[in-house]
Amino acid sequence: MKKILFVASEVVPFIKTGGLADVVGALPKFINKKKYDVRVMMPNYRGISDALKEQMEYVTHFYMHLSWRTQYVGILEMEYEGIHFYFVDNEFYFAGTYPYGQIFEDVEKFGFFSKAVLSALPVIDFRPDIIHCHDWQTGLIPVFLKDRFSDNEFYRGIKTVMTVHNLKFQGIWNIPTIRDITGLSMYYFTPDKLEYKGDANYLKGGLVYADKITTVSPSYANEIKNAYYGEGLDGLLNARSNDLSGILNGIDYESYNPATDEALAKRYTVDTFRKERFKNKLALQKEAGLEQDKKKFVIGIVSRLTEQKGFDLVSYVMDEICSIADVQLIVLGTGEERFENMFRHFAWKYPDRISINTFYDEGFSRRIYAGSDVFLMPSRFEPCGLSQLISLRYGAVPLVRETGGLRDTVEAYDEYNHTGTGFSFANFNAHEMLGILHYARRVFDNKREWNKIIERGMRTDFSWNNSAKDYENLYESL
Ligand code: ADP
Numbered sequence: 001m002k003k004i005l006f007v008a009s010e011v012v013p014f015i016k017t018g019g020l021a022d023v024v025g026a027l028p029k030f031i032n033k034k035k036y037d038v039r040v041m042m043p044n045y046r047g048i049s050d051a052l053k054e055q056m057e058y059v060t061h062f063y064m065h066l067s068w069r070t071q072y073v074g075i076l077e078m079e080y081e082g083i084h085f086y087f088v089d090n091e092f093y094f095a096g097t098y099p100y101g102q103i104f105e106d107v108e109k110f111g112f113f114s115k116a117v118l119s120a121l122p123v124i125d126f127r128p129d130i131i132h133c134h135d136w137q138t139g140l141i142p143v144f145l146k147d148r149f150s151d152n153e154f155y156r157g158i159k160t161v162m163t164v165h166n167l168k169f170q171g172i173w174n175i176p177t178i179r180d181i182t183g184l185s186m187y188y189f190t191p192d193k194l195e196y197k198g199d200a201n202y203l204k205g206g207l208v209y210a211d212k213i214t215t216v217s218p219s220y221a222n223e224i225k226n227a228y229y230g231e232g233l234d235g236l237l238n239a240r241s242n243d244l245s246g247i248l249n250g251i252d253y254e255s256y257n258p259a260t261d262e263a264l265a266k267r268y269t270v271d272t273f274r275k276e277r278f279k280n281k282l283a284l285q286k287e288a289g290l291e292q293d294k295k296k297f298v299i300g301i302v303s304r305l306t307e308q309k310g311f312d313l314v315s316y317v318m319d320e321i322c323s324i325a326d327v328q329l330i331v332l333g334t335g336e337e338r339f340e341n342m343f344r345h346f347a348w349k350y351p352d353r354i355s356i357n358t359f360y361d362e363g364f365s366r367r368i369y370a371g372s373d374v375f376l377m378p379s380r381f382e383p384c385g386l387s388q389l390i391s392l393r394y395g396a397v398p399l400v401r402e403t404g405g406l407r408d409t410v411e412a413y414d415e416y417n418h419t420g421t422g423f424s425f426a427n428f429n430a431h432e433m434l435g436i437l438h439y440a441r442r443v444f445d446n447k448r449e450w451n452k453i454i455e456r457g458m459r460t461d462f463s464w465n466n467s468a469k470d471y472e473n474l475y476e477s478l
């Protein structure tokens, strides 16, 4: 039995700001339990709900050096849906209700976390064969493992996988501070290791020292070897391309299931959506404060409101979008103020057409997937994207830019061959997006054709079953 330890900064159901949490929360459940003992380790944030905290059990605690500091490391554990979770406890670092803060706080917080994870292993008597690290917050794990832990017999031979969910975030701060946090010697801060444009870079450390690198779609794995998507690390990723692969994310088909989803006004399946789904549309319009009319063309957005997600394009042609016949736009998202304000402005200008909701609400998000006609996701870049997968599953036709995982999961509608599950455009160009939106609006008038697009989408399979096997093959290759 191979032992695998997943390490991440956010995990569903404990804490979530984006797709990373969904992936790390779901994937372990789908790895073959007969062959692998998969456990998960994450911080014990104050923001984790009391209901979940009550189920945690204290395991042990010890004190750990972090350079000149001596810090408390508590370990808690819990079994949840068949998976063994460990929580690293420290009230100083994990006092926030939100996992992330200012970058200078986060580099110390996750430097501490990465070292604490490794230090805890002998104490909890769990020696993983493979540590599977996710994103920059865990980038120092492969580095620490090579450095101060390698003298200890316990750690010898442990392999590491570094999965990149988003190359944009790397954990960069000045070298003196990072040396002061990590206690790593100057040896590590050269351009072939952690140094990056004069600073220290956690993710780069992970990419240099991990045995294998993965990212969350095949297209993104290729794209990041080019300067446009490479965020300054394309050279390194090219150098490591023999160890780099893309494995497509799935979504949890049990949790995201319109046939059983309790958040919905009306449940439906691929066989009943033609008769039932519009009830969710009417309920959504009501919840969003818009006119209830099933003939309206409802565009849904559920997203972090950041540059990555392509909202520059949306803001550029918002007046034109609002003049599409019968359009209603429902947005659920939080993020950069400029985008929140942009949507607020247009909601003020077109109160009968736009509903802007700047908060986080899991149930509402599900009702948007179940009630919208189109789901808009014009990302500038997209490592994988889960929202378009949830849309396909719930029958909201995705309209996406052809990039990263969007390209790998949404097949463009072809009116001649009657194929395709959504709509897409190639260039990061607002009028190209607008053109496709107009086209989708025309196809929408043909109910039979539209319903077939929905049906094909609902029949696609982006559950974890296939991708979990790809991860198992990767573990075997180590
Ligand atoms: P990313 O991880 O880049 O934000 P993904 O598409 O991979 O993008 O995952 C986003 C996840 O977060 C989806 O499950 C989406 O439904 C959810 N989400 C984003 N914003 C909100 C929100 N305001 N309320 C509820 N869920 C949200």
Ligand code: GLC
Binding pocket: 018, 019, 020, 023, 165, 166, 216, 249, 382, 383, 384, 385, 386, 405
């Ligand atoms: C990141 C990416 C997103 C991906 C998610 C989970 O947040 O932005 O595309 O789906 O991680 O891997």
